Amino acid sequence: MxxxxxxxxxxxxxxxxxxxxxxxxxxxxHARFKRFQKAHRGVRCNLLVDQPPGSNEADYDILLGAPxxxxxxxxxxxxxxxxxxxxxxxHWAANYVLTVNKxxxxxxxxxxxxxxxxxxxxxxxxxxINKLLIQEAMDxxxxxxxxxxxxxxxxxxxxxxxxxxxxAMRQWLDEMSLTMAALRELMTGNVSARKLKKRVTADKVRxxxxxxxxDFEVLTIFRVQAPSKTVAVSMAKxxxxxxxxxxxxxxxxxxxxxxxxxxxxxxxxxxxxxxGASPDMILGPKRSAEGYWVGxxxxxxxxxxxxxxxxxxxxxxxxxxxxxxxxxxxxxxHWV
Numbered sequence: 001m002x003x004x005x006x007x008x009x010x011x012x013x014x015x016x017x018x019x020x021x022x023x024x025x026x027x028x029x030h031a032r033f034k035r036f037q038k039a040h041r042g043v044r045c046n047l048l049v050d051q052p053p054g055s056n057e058a059d060y061d062i063l064l065g066a067p068x069x070x071x072x073x074x075x076x077x078x079x080x081x082x083x084x085x086x087x088x089x090x091h092w093a094a095n096y097v098l099t100v101n102k103x104x105x106x107x108x109x110x111x112x113x114x115x116x117x118x119x120x121x122x123x124x125x126x127x128x129i130n131k132l133l134i135q136e137a138m139d140x141x142x143x144x145x146x147x148x149x150x151x152x153x154x155x156x157x158x159x160x161x162x163x164x165x166x167x168a169m170r171q172w173l174d175e176m177s178l179t180m181a182a183l184r185e186l187m188t189g190n191v192s193a194r195k196l197k198k199r200v201t202a203d204k205v206r207x208x209x210x211x212x213x214x215d216f217e218v219l220t221i222f223r224v225q226a227p228s229k230t231v232a233v234s235m236a237k238x239x240x241x242x243x244x245x246x247x248x249x250x251x252x253x254x255x256x257x258x259x260x261x262x263x264x265x266x267x268x269x270x271x272x273x274x275x276g277a278s279p280d281m282i283l284g285p286k287r288s289a290e291g292y293w294v295g296x297x298x299x300x301x302x303x304x305x306x307x308x309x310x311x312x313x314x315x316x317x318x319x320x321x322x323x324x325x326x327x328x329x330x331x332x333x334h335w336v
Contacts, residue, residue, distance in 0.1 A: 048063065
């Protein structure tokens with residue numbers, strides 16, 4: 001073996017033994033390695049630094065260019081009574097569930113987000129991706145959040161979760177392994193996200209309404225789920241002369257007890273058959289995931305650009321904006 005390379009290899013072992021193992025001292029380790037490189041200019045060498053997530057420690061490997069053109073990797077571990085295989089049994093990303101571009105979310109962060117923010121049946125994978133895309137956008141241009149806004153958000157969160165006393169609040173924080181400071185930080189993030197949404201959608205809401213006005217007509221409907229197509233056909237036939245509600249509740253009716261739904265919604269949130277229907281028209285039977293339904297349009301009101309319509313359009317525009325960002329994002333799930 002080349003004598004110069006042999007000496008460098010021995011010096012590498014000594015250097016690895018002396019490098020500081022604290023995360024806060026990594027810059028000092030780089031400085032010492034640069035001095036080592038200058039003293040061994042005849043050998044190609046590189047320093048690799050491992051900083052496991054959630055750990056205060058750092059570990060090092062040094063790669064040496066061998067005389068035959070190959071590469072020698074040198075590692076050194078102090079004897080701490082922990083077998084090497086146990087020390088490295090966890091993947092470096094074991095604490096992460098997702099990375100979007102350069103933003104990570106940890107298991108704890110994901111669980112807290114899902115438990116405290118989502119009050120509906122969500123598409124969990126898309127929601128987690130959206131959370132990081134929103135964080136990325138806020139980092140690019142952070143919305144200003146005042147202490148007053150944060151405290152208001154904390155109070156709203158506390159009341160919405162039934163945490164009416166200091167004792168109940170402290171118990172919830174203990175159960176979630178959170179501090180009050182961490183909760184305030186979480187609420188500040190929520191306020192920032194709402195402000196980002198307002199900023200993204202501000203000049204798009206009214207044009208969207210004008211272009212999709214029919215989608216926001218307000219329809220009042222009565223719809224009944226039937227156990228079979230035969231029953232649905234009979235239901236529709238009996239309902240046409242007098243109306244669906246009257247037919248189902250008429251004395252002596254042989255139809256089964258109905259599973260009816262009386263609702264007032266935007267046209268876009270209802271089956272498309274209702275959009276073109278005239279008042280009192282009986283619709284169906286129509287097939288659905290649950291079987292068959294029969295419905296009746298009771299009332300149609302013109303679309304109004306009111307607060308509820310504005311809020312719904314903000315949701316739709318923001319969802320479109322997020323969908324576009326997802327198309328161009330680098331997304332990697334850490335399944336192992």
